[in-house]
Amino acid sequence: MTSSTQTTVTVLGLGAMGRALAAAFVAAGHPTTVWNRSPGKDADLIARGATSVATAAEAVRASDLVVGCLFDHGSVHEVLDPVAGLLAGRPLVNLTSTEPAGARELATWAAANGIPFLDGGIMATPEMIGRPGSALLYSGSSDVFDTFRDVLESLGTAEYFGADAGRASLVDFALLSGMYVMFAGYYHGAAMVREIGMSAEEFGNRAASWLAALLPSLPAAGAQIDTGDYSQVLQPLTFTKAALDAIVSASRDAGVDLDIVGPVRDLVDRQIAAGYGAQSSERAFESLNPRPRIAS
Numbered sequence: 201m202t203s204s205t206q207t208t209v210t211v212l213g214l215g216a217m218g219r220a221l222a223a224a225f226v227a228a229g230h231p232t233t234v235w236n237r238s239p240g241k242d243a244d245l246i247a248r249g250a251t252s253v254a255t256a257a258e259a260v261r262a263s264d265l266v267v268g269c270l271f272d273h274g275s276v277h278e279v280l281d282p283v284a285g286l287l288a289g290r291p292l293v294n295l296t297s298t299e300p301a302g303a304r305e306l307a308t309w310a311a312a313n314g315i316p317f318l319d320g321g322i323m324a325t326p327e328m329i330g331r332p333g334s335a336l337l338y339s340g341s342s343d344v345f346d347t348f349r350d351v352l353e354s355l356g357t358a359e360y361f362g363a364d365a366g367r368a369s370l371v372d373f374a375l376l377s378g379m380y381v382m383f384a385g386y387y388h389g390a391a392m393v394r395e396i397g398m399s400a401e402e403f404g405n406r407a408a409s410w411l412a413a414l415l416p417s418l419p420a421a422g423a424q425i426d427t428g429d430y431s432q433v434l435q436p437l438t439f440t441k442a443a444l445d446a447i448v449s450a451s452r453d454a455g456v457d458l459d460i461v462g463p464v465r466d467l468v469d470r471q472i473a474a475g476y477g478a479q480s481s482e483r484a485f486e487s488l489n490p491r492p493r494i495a496s
């Protein structure tokens with residue numbers, strides 16, 4: 201593990217996130233070189249002490265560690281394929297959001313080109329980078345992670361998920377799925393209360409308190425799901441079905457589409473139809489056809 205603030209870092213891609221990453225490396229004392237396809241996004245970083253270069257090739261040559269934060273998997277190849285030879289032997293961390301299959305493809309590409317490769321998922325917004333609450337998930341080369349962990353901690357808490365480069369991305373997207381579906385649930389509720397003139401902002405305040413109070417119960421729900429034993433019943437599926445039927449009916453009355461709530465009720469209905477109505481509501485998970493459990 202290196203603790204040297206002299207580790208030189210290159211950031212490829214100066215979108216909102218790339219700029220935040222580069223600023224955090226500079227703030228942590230790492231000599232930082234930046235490059236972006238379009239000019240004009242580096243002024244603030246140069247003022248802070250970063251070095252801006254005109255080509256990706258110059259950027260790659262400049263540093264001990266190369267960090268890419270581009271738009272998507274395709275743009276990563278567009279930028280890195282022409283400089284693959286220069287990257288050989290030089291540690292590369294991809295912080296562009298790519299699907300697990302994309303991360304694995306990049307790992308294979310990197311191995312073929314002799315590039316030590318780590319893929320990462322950023323659980324933060326640009327404003328959070330380098331501050332408490334910022335977390336980054338990594339998988340791929342443990343050598344790269346161990347050697348540069350302190351440097352990567354400049355961005356946020358760094359956690360390693362194993363040698364398979366797709367694992368961090370899988371966890372990243374799983375967390376994002378929870379986020380998007382939760383927000384969609386909020387949209388649905390906000391659409392319902394519009395009927396009585398409640399603003400989405402006011403409803404947002406109420407929803408934030410309500411959801412925050414419930415979220416700590418997730419690990420206990422997970423413990424039930426992990427065992428596959430739903431006989432400890434806090435709230436049976438039949439109770440949840442009654443609630444969801446009422447929500448569906450109230451939504452119809454309020455003229456709100458059922459695109460969000462309808463599929464949630466379907467998950468419950470399928471378990472009841474299979475004869476599990478008296479079991480715990482967490483059993484709705486089984487409707488998602490998860491793969492067999494891995495013995496722990």
Ligand SMILES: NC(=O)c1ccc[n+]([C@@H]2O[C@H](COP(=O)([O-])OP(=O)(O)OC[C@H]3O[C@@H](n4cnc5c(N)ncnc54)[C@H](OP(=O)(O)O)[C@@H]3O)[C@@H](O)[C@H]2O)c1
Binds near residue numbers: 236270
């Ligand atoms: N923003 C967030 O809250 C957030 C959070 C977590 C993860 N991420 C991930 O971080 C990555 C970057 O996000 P961002 O917010 O910085 O996006 P962004 O503001 O849209 O920036 C995209 C960057 O990619 C570059 N780019 C796009 N296509 C390119 C190509 N074909 N060749 C070379 N460069 C190309 C852009 O360069 P130009 O300036 O030349 O267009 C720009 O530097 C994404 O994968 C995103 O999912 C973002």
